[in-house]
Structure formats: structure tokens, C-alpha cells
Amino acid sequence: MNRAPLIFLGIFFTVAFSWTGIVLTNHLMYADLQPVFDENEGRAFPQPLPGDALRGKEVYRDLGCMYCHSQQVRHPGFGTDIQRGWGERGSVARDYIHERRVYLGTMRTGPDLRNVGARFAGEGGRNWHIQHFYNPTEVSNVTLSNGRTYGSIMPPYRFLFRTQPIIGEPSPRSVQHLLPAKDQPPVGHEIVLTQRGEDLIAYLLALKDPPLYPEEARRVYVPPAQPDRGEPRPGTAPESTREVLQ
Amino acid sequence: MSATLTESLRPTATPELAKRVELSAIDASTRGPVLYFLGSSILWLILGTVFALIASIKMHAPEFLGDSEWLTWGRVRTAHLNAVAFGWSVNASFAVAIWLMARLARAEVRHAGMLTLAAVFWNVGLTIGIFGILAGDSTSIEWLEIPPYATPILFVAYALIGAWALITFRFGRSQHIYVSQWYILGALFWFPSIYSVAQVMLLLEPTRGTVQSLVNWWFAHNFIGLWLTPIGVGAIYYFLPKVLGKPIHSYYLSILGFWSLALFYNWAGVHHLIGGPVPVWVQTAGIAASFMMVVPVLVTAINHHLTMVGSFSALKYSPTLRFIVFGAVNYTLTSLVGSLASMRSFSEVVHFTQHTVAHAHHGLYSFFTMVMFGAVYYIVPRVTLKEWPSVKLISLHFWTVAIGNIAMIGALTIGGIEQGINMNVLPTNPDGTAGEPMAFLNVMAQTLKWLEWRTYSGILITVGHVAFAINFAWMLWQPRKPGITQPALFRNAPDMEVAR
Numbered sequence: 001m002n003r004a005p006l007i008f009l010g011i012f013f014t015v016a017f018s019w020t021g022i023v024l025t026n027h028l029m030y031a032d033l034q035p036v037f038d039e040n041e042g043r044a045f046p047q048p049l050p051g052d053a054l055r056g057k058e059v060y061r062d063l064g065c066m067y068c069h070s071q072q073v074r075h076p077g078f079g080t081d082i083q084r085g086w087g088e089r090g091s092v093a094r095d096y097i098h099e100r101r102v103y104l105g106t107m108r109t110g111p112d113l114r115n116v117g118a119r120f121a122g123e124g125g126r127n128w129h130i131q132h133f134y135n136p137t138e139v140s141n142v143t144l145s146n147g148r149t150y151g152s153i154m155p156p157y158r159f160l161f162r163t164q165p166i167i168g169e170p171s172p173r174s175v176q177h178l179l180p181a182k183d184q185p186p187v188g189h190e191i192v193l194t195q196r197g198e199d200l201i202a203y204l205l206a207l208k209d210p211p212l213y214p215e216e217a218r219r220v221y222v223p224p225a226q227p228d229r230g231e232p233r234p235g236t237a238p239e240s241t242r243e244v245l246q
Numbered sequence: 247m248s249a250t251l252t253e254s255l256r257p258t259a260t261p262e263l264a265k266r267v268e269l270s271a272i273d274a275s276t277r278g279p280v281l282y283f284l285g286s287s288i289l290w291l292i293l294g295t296v297f298a299l300i301a302s303i304k305m306h307a308p309e310f311l312g313d314s315e316w317l318t319w320g321r322v323r324t325a326h327l328n329a330v331a332f333g334w335s336v337n338a339s340f341a342v343a344i345w346l347m348a349r350l351a352r353a354e355v356r357h358a359g360m361l362t363l364a365a366v367f368w369n370v371g372l373t374i375g376i377f378g379i380l381a382g383d384s385t386s387i388e389w390l391e392i393p394p395y396a397t398p399i400l401f402v403a404y405a406l407i408g409a410w411a412l413i414t415f416r417f418g419r420s421q422h423i424y425v426s427q428w429y430i431l432g433a434l435f436w437f438p439s440i441y442s443v444a445q446v447m448l449l450l451e452p453t454r455g456t457v458q459s460l461v462n463w464w465f466a467h468n469f470i471g472l473w474l475t476p477i478g479v480g481a482i483y484y485f486l487p488k489v490l491g492k493p494i495h496s497y498y499l500s501i502l503g504f505w506s507l508a509l510f511y512n513w514a515g516v517h518h519l520i521g522g523p524v525p526v527w528v529q530t531a532g533i534a535a536s537f538m539m540v541v542p543v544l545v546t547a548i549n550h551h552l553t554m555v556g557s558f559s560a561l562k563y564s565p566t567l568r569f570i571v572f573g574a575v576n577y578t579l580t581s582l583v584g585s586l587a588s589m590r591s592f593s594e595v596v597h598f599t600q601h602t603v604a605h606a607h608h609g610l611y612s613f614f615t616m617v618m619f620g621a622v623y624y625i626v627p628r629v630t631l632k633e634w635p636s637v638k639l640i641s642l643h644f645w646t647v648a649i650g651n652i653a654m655i656g657a658l659t660i661g662g663i664e665q666g667i668n669m670n671v672l673p674t675n676p677d678g679t680a681g682e683p684m685a686f687l688n689v690m691a692q693t694l695k696w697l698e699w700r701t702y703s704g705i706l707i708t709v710g711h712v713a714f715a716i717n718f719a720w721m722l723w724q725p726r727k728p729g730i731t732q733p734a735l736f737r738n739a740p741d742m743e744v745a746r
Binding site for chain 1: 309312383415431432435448452457459464472512515523525598599602670672682686687691
């Protein structure tokens with residue numbers, strides 16, 4: 001008896017079955033999620049990233065940051081993400097709809113970065129990132145009860161900086177004043193952040209999800225052990241969800 | 247069985263001998279492509295091991311090669327993964343699959359040139375791809391990092407091999423389709439299907455939002471489940487009974503194992519997204535499928551175990567058997583751990599930790615790679631008609647990689663669970679309320695010792711790989727000695743006709 005056709009059919013159908021179930025069904029179900037317009041703010045959420053942050057995301061891709069950092073906040077009651085301040089709420093599918101490439105990540109050698117823009121913001125945030133990229137152990141270290149000090153195991157990214165001779169006026173982009181004595185450049189030289197470094201920092205500063213969208217607030221988000229606060233008003237994402245999230 | 251008259255008169259005419267002559271001609275016809283694929287796979291193995299060591303050291307000593315952009319951790323780790331997954335594993339799979347297909351179909355290889363061309367395409371494509379990753383062109387999509395400009399070259403290689411496999415299967419003399427062939431045919435069909443879907447839906451016309459993550463893990467998990475696993479299990483199904491000289495325990499169990507694997511493994515990949523921003527029902531389906539994987543795994547394990555029963559002493563003699571049995575046992579273990587780890591409560595703790603790394607190596611190394619080593623020790627003497635030059639090197643290979651591997655999986659599994667508890671479980675205050683989570687830097691610092699262990703075990707594994715590569719190269723270079731009839735065994739078997 002020649003079973004070959006039967007085997008081939010089975011081989012084909014098993015993989016077609018899982019593709020239909022996992023990929024196609026979900027593609028049809030929610031690949032066309034839309035941003036939600038918020039009348040109070042006059043804008044739709046989530047907002048797409050600005051251009052310099054998009055270029056920064058390319059640096060994030062190129063250097064493989066996602067192999068140590070996830071970009072998804074777990075919901076309250078599952079893990080400790082909320083307690084760690086990695087976000088005010090769990091991530092939902094709508095947060096990612098503008099992303100041409102999604103970096104959910106599967107490793108947390110370092111902290112989740114989905115809302116890192118909320119933790120490090122503005123001029124101070126930029127300066128911290130500069131110091132951190134230049135020498136992670138300098139800014140992040142811990143002394144355990146055994147008396148030993150452990151520095152961050154995040155790799156240094158000094159190649160995102162350039163040491164150059166000062167010609168005429170010092171560059172307004174020079175950063176050595178942020179660095180410790182041992183990292184100072186030779187006299188007559190300065191350290192500047194490269195464009196890639198600027199972009200990467202712009203990306204990190206922009207990483208921040210808005211408060212929960214009304215529809216998800218109704219469907220997905222269950223506040224842990226809190227009295228029922230009633231239905232959030234639809235169409236007013238920040239207001240109503242701030243209330244739910246408190 | 248009494249001999250027929252012709253057999254008694256002309257010993258060379260025994261059916262057994264005639265069969266051996268035929269097999270030997272088939273083996274010889276596979277020589278070119280098989281050696282090409284194996285040679286490349288071993289080169290990639292060495293290169294991938296070097297990348298692995300660099301990545302491992304960097305993870306606890308980040309200043310090591312710290313100023314090299316090309317070797318920054320995110321790139322060198324990715325180069326490691328692709329070198330061992332697509333360089334070592336896939337090249338070795340091709341070699342083993344080609345040899346098995348020819349033997350099982352009882353067909354001499356026609357159009358060997360097609361296969362050699364495929365090997366050239368595959369390895370050129372991969373070289374460009376890994377160079378691209380080190381240069382910064384990785385896609386950062388797990389298991390699909392090879393830059394889009396290199397993938398078409400890989401597709402050409404696949405198309406050639408697929409066409410060849412169909413021809414061989416079609417023109418084979420064997421009427422019976424042995425279970426190993428099911429697995430190999432399945433794998434040869436599945437891989438290009440999932441690879442092309444993933445390329446289209448992630449790189450050419452990316453689907454939106456987290457549907458991408460579903461496509462990603464549907465592919466990545468199926469690369470292991472529908473390509474490496476069938477090749478590995480198919481090889482076990484062939485070599486185990488072959489070396490022991492007895493049939494597989496149950497034909498029906500092997501078929502049940504095949505179809506349940508084909509059905510459930512497909513769906514299991516979603517367990518990489520548990521608790522993530524994808525629909526809950528599909529996570530649940532992934533968990534259920536992961537759990538159902540217990541069926542094919544146990545069925546296969548029972549079948550293999552019952553085949554082995556009574557022959558365990560052969561492990562003392564045959565290198566092939568030793569590697570294959572190590573792999574088969576770990577196939578069972580890693581699959582059961584996988585089913586367990588996909589449960590929501592367990593995943594809450596160990597997801598995002600080194601436990602995942604341990605599990606990946608448990609499957610890809612302890613199971614798959616060890617089976618491939620065993621297969622190589624069996625195949626190469628038959629296609630070259632030479633014997634392994636050094637039994638000591640085989641022994642060194644086995645013990646270093648076995649011990650190194652167990653140490654590594656052990657360290658990362660325990661370390662990952664510790665890391666997961668520290669990171670994800672809130673301590674309880676004396677008054678019974680939940681306390682504050684452990685500070686992130688403390689979690690990191692506590693994990694460091696396990697990461698150092700990985701480097702030590704990695705050094706041991708590297709020694710084994712070098713021993714293996716030396717033995718292989720030495721074998722190809724040494725002249726053929728016509729007198730040799732003894733296979734290279736760890737020690738002489740008393741009265742057992744064990745082959746390698």
C-alpha cells in the first residue's frame with residue numbers, strides 16, 4: 001500500500017491548521033486595531049514615534065538591545081511589573097499598532113523598557129543615558145550583604161561616542177563634563193555623542209504608553225481588589241482611565 | 247533460517263551480503279554532498295562556539311572586548327545563535343537527512359551536483375547573513391535575524407534540496423516507508439513553509455502590532471519543533487535499532503508519536519507570549535498544545551526505551567549509541583520541562599529569565615546536537631570507507647560535552663528559577679501582607695554566579711568540539727587503509743555485532 005499521498009496530506013494540513021489558528025485568525029481579528037481619539041486632548045492615542053526616535057529604534061535593533069530588555073508590561077497580579085514602576089498598567093495590543101516592528105522581547109536581563117521614557121525624562125534623563133551608555137557600572141551598581149559590589153552587566157556603548165580634537169570653539173554637544181575623572185579625554189580633546197547615540201536616546205525618551213484606552217479599560221483591565229468604580233466614560237481615555245488606574 | 251543451495255555454494259550471493267553491497271554503493275553515492283554539508287557544519291560549530299564563549303564571558307565581564315562594536319553583546323549573541331542554528335544544526339541535518347533518505351529509499355543519489363550546489367548556496371548565504379549581523383544589519387526578530395538580503399540565497403538552497411528529496415523518494419526501490427522517512431519528509435516540507443510565511447508576514451509585508459509576535463513565535467518554535475525535532479527523532483528511530491541490530495519496539499507507537507507531534511507541536515509556540523499583549527485565548531491554546539506534547543514525547547520515549555531494554559551494555563562499546571541515547575533521554579526531559587514551563591503559574595516566574603536559555607540549550611544541544619554527533623560517528627566511516635583515527639578523541643568529545651552540557655543546563659535552570667523568584671515573586675511581610683519586590687540590581691547581582699558557571703561549562707564544551715573537529719579533519723586527511731574491518735569502538739565488544 002502506498003501511503004505517501006496520505007502522509008503528505010497530513011503533513012500539509014497540520015501546519016496549515018496551526019497557521020490558520022495562530023496567525024490568520026489573529027491577523028483578521030485584530031491587525032486592524034485603530035488609535036482612539038481623545039476629545040479632551042484633541043489627539044489620537046497611541047501616538048506614533050517622532051522621526052529621531054524612529055531612527056533611534058533602528059540603533060536599538062542594530063545593537064540587539066531587545067535580547068536583554070523586554071517591552072511589555074505584565075498585568076497587575078502577574079509578576080511584579082507594576083510594583084517595580086515599569087508601567088501604570090499592563091500593556092495591551094493597541095499600544096503597538098504603529099510599530100513597523102514590535103520588540104516585545106523574551107528576556108529581562110535588564111529592566112523592561114516599555115515606559116522608560118517616564119522614568120528618565122528631559123535634560124536629566126538624557127544626561128543619565130549618556131553616563132549610563134558610556135559606563136553602565138559607574139551609574140548602576142549594588143553592594144550585597146556579602147560586602148561585594150556588583151556593577152551593571154549591561155555592555156558599555158562607548159562606540160556611540162567620539163573623542164575628537166577641539167578645533168576652535170568646543171562643540172556644544174560635548175559631554176565629558178558628565179563623565180567621571182577617569183574617563184576625561186586628553187587635553188585639547190572633547191567627547192561628543194554621535195548622531196546614532198542622539199537618536200537612540202531620543203527613542204528611549206519617547207518610550208512611554210498613554211493611559212489605558214476606554215475600550216480596554218472595560219474589557220481587559222481589572223483593578224486588583226478595588227471596589228467597582230462603574231463604567232468609565234467612553235471616548236475620554238486619560239480622564240476616565242486615570243480614575244480606574246488609581 | 248536454513249541457507250539455500252546457491253547461498254551455500256557461493257557465499258558472496260547471500261542476500262545479506264548482496265544487501266550490504268547495495269548499501270555500500272548507496273553510501274558511496276552520497277559521499278560528496280554529505281561530506282560537504284558535514285564539513286561546513288563542523289566549521290560553523292567551531293565558529294558558533296567561539297561566539298558563544300565571547301557572549302558568555304561578556305555577560306559577567308562586560309568590559310571584555312567592550313569597545314568592539316562588531317562584537318557587542320547583542321550582536322555576538324545573535325551571531326552565535328545563527329551560526330549554531332543555521333550553520334551547524336541545519337547543515338548537519340541536511341547531511342543526515344540526505345544520507346538517511348538515500349539509504350531508506352534504497353536509492354543511489356542521483357544528481358549529487360544539485361545537492362552540492364545547494365550546500366554552496368546555503369553556506370554562502372549564511373556567511374553573508376552572519377557577517378551582516380555582526381555589521382549591524384540584524385533584524386532583531388528572534389530566530390529570523392538574518393538580514394533580508396541574504397535570505398533569498400538560503401531559499402535557493404532549500405528549493406534544490408526539496409526537489410532532490412522528492413526525486414529520491416519517488417525513484418526509490420523500497421516499497422515500505424519507514425518512520426524516519428515520515429519525519430524527514432515532514433521536516434523538508436514544514437521548514438520552507440513556515441520560513442516563507444514568516445519572511446512575508448514579518449519582513450516583506452509586516453502584519454500589524456503584536457500579531458507580529460505571534461508570527462514570530464509560531465515560526466521560531468516550529469523551527470525547533472517541525473525541523474530540528476523531526477530530524478533528530480527520525481535519526482534516533484534509525485540509529486537506535488540499527489546499532490542494536492534489532493527492530494524498533496512498536497511500529498504503531500511510532501506512528502502515533504509522529505501524528506501527535508505534527509498536530510500539537512505546531513500550536514505550542516505561543517507559550518513564549520504568556521502574559522503578553524496578545525489575545526488570551528491563543529495563549530491558552532498554546533498552553534494546551536504544550537501540555538499535549540506530553541503524548542508524542544512519552545510515546546516516543548516508551549518506544550525507544552523498550553527498544554533499548556536488554557541492550558544497555560552496548561553503551562559501553564558504541565560511540566554512536568552513547569550519543570544517541572544521551573540525546574533521546576534529553577528529548578524526553580526537555581520536552582517535559584517545556585510542557586511544565588508553559589503553565590501560567592510557572593511561566594509567571596521563569597519567563598524572561600535564564601531558565602529559557604537553559605531550556606533552549608537543553609533542546610538544541612542535549613537532544614539535537616548530541617543525536618547529530620552520534621549520527622556523524624556512524625555515517626562518516628561508511629561514506630569515506632575509513633575508520634575514525636582516534637578513539638581517545640571520541641571519548642574526550644563525549645565526556646567533555648556531556649559533563650559541560652549537564653553543568654550548563656543545571657546552572658542556568660537553577661539560576662533561572664532563582665532569578666525568576668527574585669524578580670517576580672513578592673516577599674511576604676511578617677504581618678502577612680505582600681512586601682516590596684527585590685531591587686532589580688540585586689536580582690542581577692544574584693544571577694551573576696550562574697552566568698560565570700556557564701562560561702566554565704562552555705570552556706569544557708569547547709574542548710569537546712575541538713576534539714571532534716580534529717578527529718574529523720584527521721579522518722578526511724588520512725589515507726584509506728584497505729585492511730581495516732574493525733569499527734572504532736570504545737572497547738572491544740565481546741560477542742556482539744555492534745557497529746559503531
